[in-house]
Amino acid sequence: MKVAIDGPAGAGKSSIAKAVSKKLGFVYIDTGAMYRAVAVYAIEKGIEIKEENFTQEVLDNIKIDITYEDGTQKIFLLGKDVSERIREADASIGASNVAVIPAVRLKLVELQRTLAEKTSVIMDGRDIGTYVLPDAEVKIFLTASSDVRAKRRLLEMKEKGMEADFETVKRDIEYRDKNDSEREFAPLRQAEDAVLVDTSDMTIEEVIDRITEIIREEK
Numbered sequence: 001m002k003v004a005i006d007g008p009a010g011a012g013k014s015s016i017a018k019a020v021s022k023k024l025g026f027v028y029i030d031t032g033a034m035y036r037a038v039a040v041y042a043i044e045k046g047i048e049i050k051e052e053n054f055t056q057e058v059l060d061n062i063k064i065d066i067t068y069e070d071g072t073q074k075i076f077l078l079g080k081d082v083s084e085r086i087r088e089a090d091a092s093i094g095a096s097n098v099a100v101i102p103a104v105r106l107k108l109v110e111l112q113r114t115l116a117e118k119t120s121v122i123m124d125g126r127d128i129g130t131y132v133l134p135d136a137e138v139k140i141f142l143t144a145s146s147d148v149r150a151k152r153r154l155l156e157m158k159e160k161g162m163e164a165d166f167e168t169v170k171r172d173i174e175y176r177d178k179n180d181s182e183r184e185f186a187p188l189r190q191a192e193d194a195v196l197v198d199t200s201d202m203t204i205e206e207v208i209d210r211i212t213e214i215i216r217e218e219k
C-alpha cells in the first residue's frame, strides 16, 4: 500500500508521517531530504544553483543513499551521513531552489519510485500524489496557516539547538511556498483525489489519529 502526504513547508508532514508509519508498520520515505542533500552538494562544491550548472555529469556525481535505523531515515551524500546537515536553513532554501530544475527532479523521482516498489510506504513531499505515486491508495494534503507553520518550525529548530528567529523562519517558509507552487515541473499542488487536512487548530496527536483513520478506512 502506498500513502502520499503532500503539503507546504512546516505543515507537520514529516512528524506525522513518521509517527503514523511506526504505528502501522509502514516505511517512511522523506523525499524532501533528497532535495536537501542535492542542495548541500551544491553548497559544498560551490556550484551555483542554476539549471545549466546541473549537467548530466554533475548529476551522476551526486551519490545519495538512504538507510533506515530503527525506522528512522538516514541520508548519505557521497558516503557521508548528512542527516543533520540537511536541516540547516541554507539547505532548506537551497532544496527549494534545486527542486525547480527538472533534471534534478527526474533523478530523485526515480530513486523515490524504486524505494516505494519494495514495501508499504508513507512518502511525504510536494508532488507525491500528483506525480511520483499517482496510483497511491491514500493521498493526503496537509496544510496550516503560514504563521502556525513558522511557529512550529521555530520550535523544532530551537529544540535542536539551532539559531533562529520567527520573522526569518516565516519569510523562508513563504519564499518556499511560492517557489514550490509556482515552478513549472511537478509543482506543489493538492491532487484531485487527496483528502485536505488543515492542521492549524489541531494537535499532533489529533492529526496522527485522523491520518491513521483515513489509512485504516482504505486498508
Ligand code: DC
Pocket: 009, 010, 031, 032, 033, 035, 036, 092, 095, 096, 099, 124, 125, 126, 127, 128, 176, 180
Ligand atoms: O519537505 P522539506 O521541507 O524537507 O523539502 C525541502 C524542499 O524540497 C521543498 O521546499 C521543496 C523541495 N521538495 C520538492 O520539490 N518535492 C518533494 N517531493 C519534496 C521536497
